[in-house]
Amino acid sequence: MRSDAPAQPAALPLALAAETIAGLVLGAVFAPLFGLGSGLLPALGIGKDLGMGMLVVMVYTGLLGFALGASAGIALVGSWLRQGGSMWLVLLGGVIGGVLATILARVGAFGSGDRFQIVLVVLIGLALALLGYNLRRRAVPTPR
Secondary structure: OOOOOOOOOOHHHHHHHHHHHHHHHHHHHHHHHHHHHHHHHHHHOOOOOOOHHHHHHHHHHHHHHHHHHHHHHHHEEEEEEOOOOOOHHHHHHHHHHHHHHHHHOOOOOOHHHHHHHHHHHHHHHHHHHHHHHOOOOOOOOOOO
16 A cells, blocks of 8 residues: 655654765765866966966865765755755855865864864864754654
């Protein structure tokens, strides 16, 4: 027999875990695509005079790519699991998280370890993207 009742949203811990994994995976895919893609700009005649400054452009576009990829992963899995979060808030949270973490790393708030800094940039961007998506999450109806 088939029921016509709508499917229930996934439980919050399961949804958060799935959204986090998808955000990390898509972020890890988008970051090098954006970073390396921006390295091709001088071949198109854009930014030829930047020299080593092009490396800075590549790093920051890679960070932006991670924020966009993580946001896309969180939003796609969240909507697939019927979480009802906000697609715009996940994007805003991911970009604000990446910018905030980059500024904090720039002023030395995370110490001097380069590997540690990039991990914190990723984690802060991902955490704020998750927060943004689930900020307007629908309440799951409780059974009576």
